[in-house]
Amino acid sequence: MHVRVTLIAAARSSSLLAERFDDDRPLDQAGWHELQLAAHTLVPYGRAELRYCSPTPRSRATGDALGFAPMAQPMLSDCDMGRWRGRTLAEVTAREPAAVDAWLGDPRSAPHGGESLLAFISRVGRWMDTRPVDDGGTVVAVAEPGVVRAALVYALKAPPATYWNIDVPPLSTVTVTGHSGRWSLRLAGRAA
Template sequence: MHVRVSLVAAARSSSLLAERFDDDRPLDGTGWRSVESAARDLVPLGSAGLRYCSPTPRSRATGEALGYAPLAQPALRECDMGRWRGLTLAEVTAREPGAVDLWLSDPRAAPHGGESLLAFISRIGGWLDTRPADDGGEIVAVAEPSVVRAALVYALQAPPLTYWNVDVRPLSTMTLTGWSGRWHLCLRPPV
């Protein structure tokens, strides 16, 4: 028994340099245009039996724009960044450079008072491992790029610091096949 989980990274809500931790902003104009141009390739994923999304405005909007009618999953929320919520990486680095260095080098550290990288990856992995494993079942989830990165690290059982070496662009997709604790990355050609 196995399941196929396709993760779609939400469209953007701001430029990369303006992104903030736990950003609750909706899609920007560029994000909407990107969804429109990618729709032809991404809409077919909406035929999945189960359709989910992160609870962020841009994940919900991306899923709705693609016709998925996704159900928001609290477990797919971004990493809890504690007191860094709403700040950019540049702002935090200027205020707490030592804390940022610790956060980037120790996956168990949570100098911001929120969730550690290891806890975040484990939470996303827990969500994956509790998906119903109906043989041949399909799931699609629109999630923040950070959630897609965490899922990849968990599924491949890679060291947690690998998270920082994975680039997930808006509207990119990743498909995992398998079942609880036994996930495989499935690379497919474009539709």
């Protein structure tokens, strides 16, 4: 049974430097503006048989603005950052530099008391592996950039450290096709 899963990164809720762990702020003005500009290319994904979103305000707002009426999916939550929730990387680094180094260097580490990177990637992968659609079915999910990165690492069976090298801009899309445990990355577009 093959499934096509398209992940759309939620519109932004803050500038990159102001992003906080487990950020649950709504879309900012720039995010709404970018969403209006990109909507015409993203709305067609709403034809998917199943439509989901991360349970964050910006993911829900992005999906709703696109007309998806997505169902919030807890397994698409961003990584649980424990006591670092609501802080920026700079703030945490200033207070706990050794803990940040451990977190960045060891995918099994969770010095913040939340979820390790490896556990996060595995959770997102379990969600992908259990999509209930018929052969050739389609799924769309609006999710936090971290969730999109985790899905790509899982789909490609890449080392967990690859997570840190994937850039997922707001409103970008990526599609993976396959079935439980066997996924392929599908790039869109053709050269002229």
